[in-house]
Amino acid sequence: MNEEVARWCGVRHWIRGSLQRQLAVVAALLILVASGIFLLVVTQQYKSSILRVQEQASMNVNLLLQSALENAMIKRDLEGLQDIVARLGAQDNVTGVMIANPQGEIRFSSYPDQVFKTLSDDAFSRARRTGERQAGFRELDTGEQVLRSINPVRNKPRCKECHGAALEHPINGLLIVDYDASNVGDFVWRGALMLAGLGIAVLVFLEAGLWLAIYRLILTRLNRLAATTRALAAGDLSVRTGADGADELAQLGAGFDEMATRLETNVEDLRTAQVALQTLIDAIPDGVRVIDQDFQIVMANNAYCRQIGADAETIEGQLCYASSHKRDRPCVPTLVCCPVEQVLRQGQSGLTCGHTHVDAEGTDLSVEISAAAVTLRIDGRDQRCVVESIRDMESDLSISQKQRLAEMGSLAAGIAHEVHNPLSSISLVLKSLKSQDTLSEEMKQLVQIAETEIGNCQSITESLLRLSALPQGEQELVDMAPVIHDTASLLNFEAKQAGVAIVKTIDGRPRVLARDSDIRNLVFNLALNAIHAMPSGGELRFVCRAEDERVRLEVIDTGVGISRRDQAKILLPFWTRRADGSRGRGLGLAICSSIVKHLGGSLTFTSQVGVGTRFTVDLPNAGEGSA
Structure with a gap:
């Protein structure tokens, strides 16, 4: 049962899915209903016509029987009357003939077993009461279908002697003829079905013509409109129905095309505005x-x-x-x-x-x-x-780093102008004095000492110039040893002031591919932070070596260490907390982290409060060899 319901629901859903199928189903139902009504009306009309014809034929036989009956009765020829009844009953299409008195008793009959029996059907009673002929179909006890005609024989003056006065006895008897109707029903139905078939053919022709007109005038145009709608919904805003004409569907198509044009314009305006907005925020x-x-x-x-x-x-x-x-x-x-x-x-x-x-x-x-x-x-x-x-924030760090380098570059340029150049001049003067023969050996030794110290000052200013140089566009091969030595020289004074001893351990010739100023900033910031972490003095160690695919630099201090609470914050930009109480901008370690990440390396640290901190930098190894 559930499967049948599901199947019926599926069929109904399939029909509802198409206007064409719905119209086809409606047309089929209209044909069936119209054909049924037409068949019923035609069958009834045809049956009535056949009945009238059969009734008339039966009544004609009855009238013949009446004439023969009257003649036989006048002559009192009862045997001849029975012979006439028997012969009429033996005729083709005649099933039987009977003559009954007004009381319904059968006096003469072609049915041998019906003589002296009494008729009691409604048609006989109505004919006897009204004196009018009656005809109708009925089924005999044997199961045969007959068309029975009942003809009342009225009393006449010449029958007065036997039947009495006409006023008292208006009916002398009733003549009953049973006409064979076994084939009448089949004949009627065959004729009715033939007429109904012709009617259905006409209806189908009309429905086909109507369907063709609906298909060409409505469904084809609706299908085109539906296809255009689907294309529009799929994103093709250029499609149009191309409707022509002046009827309602043409007006609908024209309105749809106008709507699509406006929609295309609005979408294009919206797309232009969206592109403009995207361009604006991309800037x-x-x-x-x-x-x-x-x-x-x-x-x-x-x-x-x-x-x-x-x-x-x-x-x-x-x-x-x-x-x-x-x-x-x-x-x-x-x-x-x-x-x-x-x-x-x-x-x-x-x-x-x-x-x-x-x-x-x-x-x-x-x-x-x-x-x-x-x-x-x-x-x-x-x-x-x-x-x-x-x-x-790392981008801000980069900007801040560039600003810082620019400031240091300006400072270094001033130093070069105010310090480095005068030192060069003094060095030249000392060389000139040293070359004079009149100068004593003691004075020559003093000039040599002054010349050496001036050379040290020039070396420091050159290191400062290299540290403050603006980043170059391309990377270069950077030797780590000179960078570490120069950084130690730059921080030597500050380290002595803080009581910090600097120790350098460099194995081999470790080199990396980077910008020289970036590496110098990296080492300088790590070392400066280490000195600030040792306000009471200590030891700052540089350890650098090449290990297979990497160059490892370790900057180790014996300072106060970093608390566990602060270890997650020290690499964040603008966060600062120095052990010596000095104020910083909180960019040194963040800049170091940014430089190392940019070079594809890693920056890690370990720290223990009261023992010290070790910063480890791993960078890709550029290989050993001569520069």
């Missing part, structure tokens, strides 16, 4: 992304794509926490400052906070986020979204 150097209430990224600029190392095509539609934090669920708002939670759901007007994003390679990226709410129309409805401006 912003900071990362920008727009996030809806469901944490989905609606829009992002190129700077954000570069920050996390992803393609612009893959970012739109991503969840913000999956895109920037590589999480599979939203950030916990009690642990992380979430702009969606605080701006959109808690109603803050705006906020600025720090986050750690994760790029495509899994590297942490320190960013500063400024967020505010905005209402945008998306998918036809207004939606509240949050706009995030994402500043790459």
Whole structure:
């Protein structure tokens, strides 16, 4: 039962899926109903016509019998009357003949077993009562179908002697003829079915013509309109129905084409505005992304794509926490400052906070986020979204580093002008004095000492110039040994003031491929931080060696160490806490981390409070050999 219901539901769904099939089903039902009504009407009319013909034939036989009966009765020829009844009953298409008196008693009959029996059917009673002829179909006791005609024989003056006065006895008897009707029903139905078939053929022809007209005038044009609608929904805004004419469907098609033209214009305007907006936010150097209430990224600029190392095509539609934090669920708002939670759901007007994003390679990226709410129309409805401006703090570090280098470059240029050049002049004067023969040996020794010290001063100023040099566009082969020696020379005075001894251990000739100024800044910042970590004095050790695929530099101090609470923060930009109480900008270690990451290396550290700290830098090995 359930399968039949499911099958019927499937058929009904299939029919409803097409206007053409629905019209076909309606047309078929109309044909069936019209044919049934037509068959019923034609059958009844045809049957009535046949009955009238048969009744008339039966009545004619009855009238003949009446004439013979009257003649036989006048002559009192009862045997002849029975013979006439028997012969008429033996005629083709005549089943039987009977003569009954007004009381219904059968006096003469071609049915041998019916003589002296009494008729009691309604037609006989009605004919005897009204004196009118009656005819109708009936079924005999034997099961035969007959058309029975009952003809009342009225009393006449010449019958008065036997039957009495006509007023008292209006009916002398009744003549009954049973006409064979066994084939009449089949004949009627064959004729009716033939007429009905012709009627159905006419209806089918009319329905076919009507269907063809509907198909050509309506369905074909509706199918074209439906195909155009599907193409338009699929994104082809150039399609049109091309409707012509002045009827209702033509007007519908023309209206649809006008709507499609306006839609194409509006979509083009919207696309132009979207491109302009995207171009505008792409021009912003900071990362920008727009996030809806469901944490989905609606829009992002190129700077954000570069920050996390992803393609612009893959970012739109991503969840913000999956895109920037590589999480599979939203950030916990009690642990992380979430702009969606605080701006959109808690109603803050705006906020600025720090986050750690994760790029495509899994590297942490320190960013500063400024967020505010905005209402945008998306998918036809207004939606509240949050706009995030994402500043790459490492990029700021790079800018700050360049500014710092530029300042140091200006200072070094001043030193070169104010110190280095006069020292060169003094060196020349001393060489001139040293070459004079009148100078005593003691004076020559003093000039030699002065010349050596001036050379040391010139070496320090040259190291400072190399440290402050602006980054070059291309990398070069950098020997680590001179960098370490120059850095130790630059920091020698500050180290002596702090009571720090500098020890250098360099195995072989370790070299890396980098910018010379970057390596000098890296070593200088690590060493300077180590000196600041030893306010009561100690030892600063440089250990550098090549190990297979890497060059390892270790900067080790015996200072106060770093507390466990601060170890997670020391590489963050603008965070500073010096053991000697001096104030810094909090950029030294962050710049070191940025340089090492840019060179494809790693920067790690271990520290123990009260014992000291070891910073380890691993960089790709550029190989040994002569420069």
